[in-house]
Amino acid sequence: MSEADRKNDAAPESSSPAPAPGGALKEAESRLHYALRDLAQSSWVITVLSIVVALGVGAVLILATNAQVQDTLGYFFARPGDFFSASFEVIRDAYSALFRGAVYDWQAATPQRSIRPLTETLVNAVPLILAGLGIAIGFRSGMLNIGGQGQIILGATCAAFIGYAFQLPLGLHLLLALMGGVLGGAIWGGIAGVLKAKTGANEVIVTIMLNNIALYFLAWLLRQQWFVQTGSNQPIAAPVEDSARLFGLLGSGFRLHAGIFIAIAATVFVWWLLERSTLGFEMRAIGENPEAARTAGVNVPKATALVLIIGGALCGLAGAAHLLGTEYRLAAGIAGTLGFDAITVALLGRSRPLGTFLAGLLFGGLRAGGVLMQAQTGTPIDIVLVLQSVIVLLIAAPPLVRAIFFLPGTDTKPKKPRHRRRALRDTASRRAEDPALAGSAQGEGSQR
Amino acid sequence: MRPFNPKTLFSLAAVGVLALSACGEAPEEEPENENTETAENGEAAEAPEDVDFTACLVSDAGGWDDQSFNESAYNGLQNAIEDFDIDSNTAESSSEADFGPNVDAMVQQGCDLTFGVGFMLEDAVDEAALANEDLSFGLIDSTFPSDPENGKALVFNTAEAAYLAGYVAAATSETGVVATFGGIQIPSVTVFMDGFADGVDRYNTDNGAEVQLLGWDKESQNGSFSGDFEDQNAGRTLTEQFLAQDADIVMPVAGPVGLGAAAAIEDHGDALLIWVDTDGYESTDYGDIILTSVMKQIPQAVYDTIEEAVAGEFSSEPYIGDLENEGVGLAPFHDYEDEVDGEVKEKIDELIEEIISGETVVESENAPQ
């Protein structure tokens, strides 16, 4: 209590410079105060501030490892100005490259190149959004699907094979290849889902194992001539036919493809599924409280399996869209780190469809910008991982962000009437506020 | 700056040791910033230089420190930078999705010559070459699918050198068992293993010996692989399996995972290692157990290509490293110079002759076409 009170007291001091005579003015002022406070508590402000902090952390890392800055630090007390100017330059270069690589490049040679970064961000975002949605569905239903990686691999594999091994008419070919991706991911997710439903096998373990199995399975496939159909020994499959590719949207020079529409459509679909459909109701119910769901007639094993099947299907679609829209050729590293990035995307998006969409855009942008930052300033792209993780950590802990920026807090936890608190204490607090979580504690069978 | 951030503290703690004494003296006068690649921006390219040329390098997912071809190519570039005073740019790819963007970023950085390292970059570099006819491109360990005018492939027939290594290994082995294993079963790995297997066979045929090769069956293209290029522990235990089968010479073709093999051999004490790609005597610190290395002169090839390009003599003629042009070869025996029979050394020279003359052809379905 004391902590929050102190902050509540402290805030007006700073926002009201002079004693204000007259009631109206005072009222206006206090309104402003409350508005400011509400603003500070709204989640997007937290998001922005988290990004700021993350950039700060990244800046420290870049500086700490920059040879030039280290040199100036060597004689810091002799001429501190050098240190600051060098630091400023290094950071400015790095982050302006990050921005130019992700949004708009004002240094580019042609106007076309100037706007290309934004389209690159979208290209990167497509698989992140799709796979993020797949993971988010799991979170909302109380399941921790670590298996995005494997599901993406299977999706990409099926889509690729359909894409190059068959000759089909234009629209149909693409549709079938996408469907193949969906099916591949659904099967891979379904293995974990069915095992969990039938035997209670912990989905965390099974999906982790399936990731590795998928990796070796793909490696094996890529050595089989009947599969790759290239006539070479290289572990890379033939390129998919044009008729199966996701068509580009902006012509040559741009990689942006129709996958972005799939991502948008999938976001809307997932929203409808979770919020408006009976199946989504069941899925959310088992996520929030499987006991109550069972009592309400939900077939929990069936819903459990379906969650992982649908989540897998979305991840598979992510793999298919990535392959058919961007890569065209299947190779062992097709999934990159998409499966794991998707988990952070879903977490950052708080497992909501729109949130996941936006988080996918953000991470896609960081990725796109990271490439230019590395190319131009030599800053290792690994810094993007640090930025991503710091952002997600901070967004998950708004009080920390508020503390960093000395913002007034919401009234801290135990300030609700007793009955409300008790309800919160049981399950609500962790489930209601944090849908992502449920998988944890609930999952592995409190069998009664 | 932001005093409460835990991660700041954490990272500060981690790098704190770096902040050496901050009380040093300022340099007398600071000239223009040196051209470290980190502080480069677009304008610097306009600064007057002896040579206005930028050479660039994009790695595959292994990164510059893979103790394999990425690192080799990187070293070649560094040598060229020193000797020709040119600008450079490099980009490490962390996954396949990075290849295209990275190559594109190089083009945007105004790279006159951009190398892609590894067959995985084949498509990305090929595409960039077609789109930017005024720029030059190089591709290491693979060929251009569409043979563009401005693209030069740098490939190596490592099977030839591995053949020699196989012969030496078979001749040197005391137990009559030698072994090899790979990281992942891909041609750039198995081509070594094919050559090695043939070399062992050659020794057996010539001398009526029965030296056994573990870990690779050229016929069925089946063998031992650690599964990736990262897990050195797996390399170590796998090597111990070979040692337990009495193998006394092991050739890992697995980048850093080979270091696990080296650790196992060092521990065992009674076996030797054959390194690949670079001269392991120089590039690793396991020199004392390295019999020899199967070298792939990527640095030289990269260097030469840059030299040609700087001189305006870039050609799309593929470079094929083989024994003849010394693009591949067997490294010196260093510490084991005395332990390898003179007879064997002579035989090796003979084999080199045979191969160069075409009398002996080292065949491998995994060799570059």
Next chain:
Amino acid sequence: MSEQTTAPETTAVHAEPLEQAEARLQPIRWKFPVTYILLGLLSLLVFTLLIPSGAVTQFRVSTANDFITFDAINVPSFGTALVLSILQLALAAWAVYAAVHRIRLGAWHPVLFGILFVLAFLVYAGAGRGAFIPMVTLLSGALMLSVPLIFGAMCGLVGERSGIINIAIEGQLLAGAFLAAVAASFFTSAYVGLLAAPFAGAAVGALLVWFAVKYHVNQIIVGVVLNVLVIGLTSFFYSTVLTQNAELWNTRQQLPRLPIPGLSQIPIIGPVLFNHTILVYLMYVIVFALSILVFKSRWGLRMRAVGEHPKAADTVGINVARTRVINTILAGAIAGMGGAYFTVGQGLAFGQEMSAGQGFIALAAMILGRWNPKGALLAALLFGFSTSLGQTLSTIGTPVPSEMLLMLPYVITIFAVAGFVGRVRPPAAEGVPYIK
């Protein structure tokens, strides 16, 4: 509850005991017997009948460096496999009998069955090949591949027993490997590296528990994100600091092997168990200590209480938050030490992401071992053994594609989780922030 002084005899009334009814109604559990029968038949039909006639399998039970060496043991493949298969089927029959009569069999039954099955398989795999089955290397390889898993699983166990889910084991291993390499290199002493490593793991654990306890952030989120953070940080420093000045920051240092006099000379067991670096001995100590302390010490009792029912622990004066913080940090230190195995433990320099997903396997091992030190140890060993087995098979030249052999441990783990563990009961309050 029965006869007591103050109450009348009424409460002493008991209905007929329920056990009688149980036997009548309890369903017969066919899962295990059926599995045994199938595996036994597999052993008989495939491992035995497919052996070429007259083939011999060579087992080698010592290595050249051992104190006592043995000649390779040659066994007639067919006869041995036949005997082993028959023994398996006998065990399967016993399991059927036990199931029908609703007798519970101890843990020895599946273990014995597993050993027989694996032996039969090895006899088959080695039949008629020039190579032999190196038992010592097979087993010591299994142990070595298990070391980081065991450390990781112990870390997960300590944290989760106190109610903090730890997905960040991977990050803790990696951080430990990193700091061990850097410290060892800087001070040119592997032992300094070993001492430093726990601090890295503990730091990650501290972050985890700080977010989890102070800010009630979902622990899975924190764990997943910390993995990313550690990968990002170590890779970043690796690409910048470590490679720029590798002589100073990243030269390899090796912990020396310390064979235990006497014990290390025992045939088979000696070289497998007692010829290792101090790190492995520390692992024995940790596993042994935990298997006792978790259940028999004040610390363990309180830790479990906090993980099961924090409110109850609070009402007897145990500081829930402090217990969780201390245990999670301690757990992190264990994992950090395990991370040292990747670098100084094997005499290797640091490499990017060199923990290669082992932390997740460790997590799986812990769950498979039901949050119990001994169980987690066995599960980690199972995983290590299957990897080692795959390697042995590949070195003796089997026609199975290498990828399939590499998949082996993962497939076995899935079967283990799905078939033999099924629903497990984690600490009840795991993952739930304790809010007074």
Next chain:
Amino acid sequence: MKLQLKGVTKRFGTFTANDQIDLTVQPGEIHALLGENGAGKSTLMNTIYGLYSPDEGEILLDDEPVRFSGPGDAVAAGIGMVHQHFMLIPVFSVTESVMLGYEPTKGPGLIDFTEARRRVKEISARFGFEVDPEAMIEDLPVGAQQRVEIIKALSRDAKVLILDEPTAVLTPQETDELISIMRQLKASGTSILFITHKLREVRAIADKITVIRRGKVVGEATPESTETELASLMVGREVSLTTQKEPAQPGETALSISGLSVVSAQGKTLLDDVSLEIARGEILCIAGVDGNGQTELTEAILGIREAAAGTITLDGTDLGPKSVKQRLNSGIGFVPEDRSTDGVIAGFSITENFVLDQYDQPPYSNGVAMKHEVMRAAAAEQTSRFDVRLGTVDDPISTLSGGNQQKVVLARELSRDNRLLVASQPTRGVDVGSIEFIHRTLIEERAKGTPCLIVSTELDEVLNLADRIAVMYRGRIIGTVPGDTDRDVLGLMMAGVPAEEAKAQAATHHTVLGEADAEAEEQA
């Protein structure tokens, strides 16, 4: 020890849970704290026990002001507490539970199990408990668990013992035992503060009574006060403690269960050969101590639990092969025993909880998509009919009080045409005013001709509602008796004594509460 509270105030945000509470418990006194659910009793106890620190006021022990930073301090100062929801860890043994936080050790932090066991045995012997120190808590019946809690408190030399709703889970006979233990403790000088909302007990046990309402002390009373006096003091208005109802007019048999058995996954028998029938327009109450198979019986009827043997038929249809959903859709209304785990989903809105088991049925859905407007309208209408105090129906249900959540559950189950109503603990955690309302609603449901199966561990409730009472003990029906059976007889049956024998025994020996009953009847 003397415990004294002076002006203790505890607030949560704007809500004042305890407002200037003054209270004195003399050494060797049994002091009852009487109040409704939500009156602030538990908050006060938690404050005394150091779980909360008071915002104002002070606590004195033997006239010395004390300040606790946590329960550890309170325990050290000699305060022991037996919580309403036992603070026991299911997977611990009795010994482990008792010593937790107070462990005898030897060597390097290892527990001295011998010593710990000795302590348990010693205290058990002193009070005549028979508790196996090695038994697992989860295997013990609730009565025994409560004894473990008492041993736990006593093993720490508690001079002041707080008992929070200690009789909620006990049979009258077990309550009798508890009372005698309390008297024993009192004789040895321990002060006892015991919290309850049950008027009968208060009058039977307490030396002194303090009544609180809405966080304030509203009066003190002596055991001589009448129940009606205490009730109006507690609730703040006149309440009728019994619900008037017409005699049942049972129609044809609707639900028929025969030979039903249920086995747990661990192989324990939970239900053993249960047979019963319920007619239309009849309320059958299942009485029994918690954990004697009632839950499993209701779950088997709903289909959550598989029957190992036996049949359940509803209106002539065998329910055996039907799924939970089919059973719900065929018209079984189900009020689960544990609202928070089975009845509602805390993170869902009131609307969503209102349709929880009909979400895919018309009119709320067409089977694929849900119709939000229809759902909201229905939820708004029915919640207002059931007088649920809420903001909007879109709020999460966790914003409602327990009683209001229960009303949402009842509104859900009673707002449709039921062919059978199964309700477990329909009024658990609900305030007195709402209990009245809920009982009336249930009787209305009976009047509509619905056969009702009501499970309750509260004998008051059972006696209030039942047309017939079936008593369960250890997974069996020990007997079925008329609705007006004597409390002592029911109590004995709940302890496993067959009906006839119970009647005979009850005739010779009355429990304290039974006597109180008889007294009350005489007064009436």
